[in-house]
Amino acid sequence: QAKRLGRNRAVGYDASFDANTSERLQLVKELREAFENNEFVLAFQPVFHRDGRPVAMEALVRWNHPEQGEIPPGRFITVCEESGMIGELGRRVLTMAAKHHKRLSALGLGQFRIAVNVSAAQFAESLYEDVQQAMVDHGLRPGALELELTESMIMDNPERAIATMEALTHLGVSIAVDDFGTGYSSLSYLKRLPIRRLKIDRSFVRDLADNDSDRSICQSVIALAKALELETVAEGVETPAQRDWLAEHGVDELQGYFLGKPTRFEGAVALMVKALPADHPVVAALSRPM
Numbered sequence: 001q002a003k004r005l006g007r008n009r010a011v012g013y014d015a016s017f018d019a020n021t022s023e024r025l026q027l028v029k030e031l032r033e034a035f036e037n038n039e040f041v042l043a044f045q046p047v048f049h050r051d052g053r054p055v056a057m058e059a060l061v062r063w064n065h066p067e068q069g070e071i072p073p074g075r076f077i078t079v080c081e082e083s084g085m086i087g088e089l090g091r092r093v094l095t096m097a098a099k100h101h102k103r104l105s106a107l108g109l110g111q112f113r114i115a116v117n118v119s120a121a122q123f124a125e126s127l128y129e130d131v132q133q134a135m136v137d138h139g140l141r142p143g144a145l146e147l148e149l150t151e152s153m154i155m156d157n158p159e160r161a162i163a164t165m166e167a168l169t170h171l172g173v174s175i176a177v178d179d180f181g182t183g184y185s186s187l188s189y190l191k192r193l194p195i196r197r198l199k200i201d202r203s204f205v206r207d208l209a210d211n212d213s214d215r216s217i218c219q220s221v222i223a224l225a226k227a228l229e230l231e232t233v234a235e236g237v238e239t240p241a242q243r244d245w246l247a248e249h250g251v252d253e254l255q256g257y258f259l260g261k262p263t264r265f266e267g268a269v270a271l272m273v274k275a276l277p278a279d280h281p282v283v284a285a286l287s288r289p290m
């Protein structure tokens with residue numbers, strides 16, 4: 001702190017430096033209160049197979065701020081990482097996701113997975129123990145949870161990542177690589193990793209209609225995934241044209257505003273139930289005369 005003040009003095013008064021610092025301190029203080037007051041909630045976005053069947057929902061954390069309303073993760077995850085709060089946030093998210101999977105099971109929808117995002121610091125810390133705890137506490141079945149990791153988390157320390165990922169796989173948790181294509185993956189590691197899915201980053205899906213290179217990138221990722229016996233999920237599907245192109249080119253699963261925006265659990269469940277085939281037991285039960 002003294003060093004900071006000294007440096008600040010040397011360059012003269014810097015109002016923006018002070019404002020940023022105090023804003024950040026305020027944010028850290030409010031985040032501590034948020035943990036105390038349980039202000040974190042999950043939004044859920046449904047994921048569908050290319051044939052239209054629902055397959056999963058992704059849990060996306062939100063901060064329900066008492067004055068500012070819903071704050072997206074982009075505005076607090078990094079601060080949580082830098083101030084030592086990410087482990088606790090990650091455990092809360094895992095616990096909430098596990099509880100919601102129990103609710104899915106109670107509705108007869110237990111075969112659908114819930115995908116949970118993981119941050120780099122959390123992955124390097126106690127992810128395995130935290131996941132195991134959440135699964136045991138809530139009696140989750142294998143396949144209930146998927147974890148979304150990024151390329152950089154894995155490639156930072158591949159040997160260690162492989163060990164953690166293998167242990168997680170043995171717990172019955174599948175692993176997806178999020179935002180695939182935006183990082184630097186080593187193909188020789190990709191081949192060795194216990195990965196189930198690649199999520200094609202939404203930046204490659206956005207301009208599919210008029211960008212040749214984006215179409216080539218999507219086709220290459222789909223081909224790579226096939227060669228490595230992985231599945232693909234396209235993120236950020238916003239138009240019927242994008243959905244149709246991706247489905248025609250063999251993407252396995254789709255997610256995006258066009259198919260369903262992130263919403264409260266009940267909303268995501270409703271979208272999934274609407275897309276169930278007529279012979280699904282839940283649909284059959286709903287249409288049985290009372």
Ligand code: C2E
Pocket residue numbers: 045059060061072073074077093116117118119148178179202235236237238255256257258262
């Ligand atoms: P992500 O995992 O790649 O999640 C997708 C993001 O894209 C979400 O933003 C989602 O709301 C948004 N999205 C979904 N469909 C569309 C679409 O069709 N168009 C557009 N433009 N956007 C779409 P969100 O919820 O703000 O999350 C941002 C990022 O924050 C996530 O990116 C993920 O990396 C991170 N995150 C979310 N929840 C958690 C969490 O519980 N823990 C950690 N560590 N990170 C999280």
Ligand code: MG
Pocket residue numbers: 058117148178
């Ligand atoms: Mg994700």
Ligand code: MG
Pocket residue numbers: 178179199201235
């Ligand atoms: Mg993503």
Ligand code: MG
Pocket residue numbers: 178179201202235
């Ligand atoms: Mg993304």
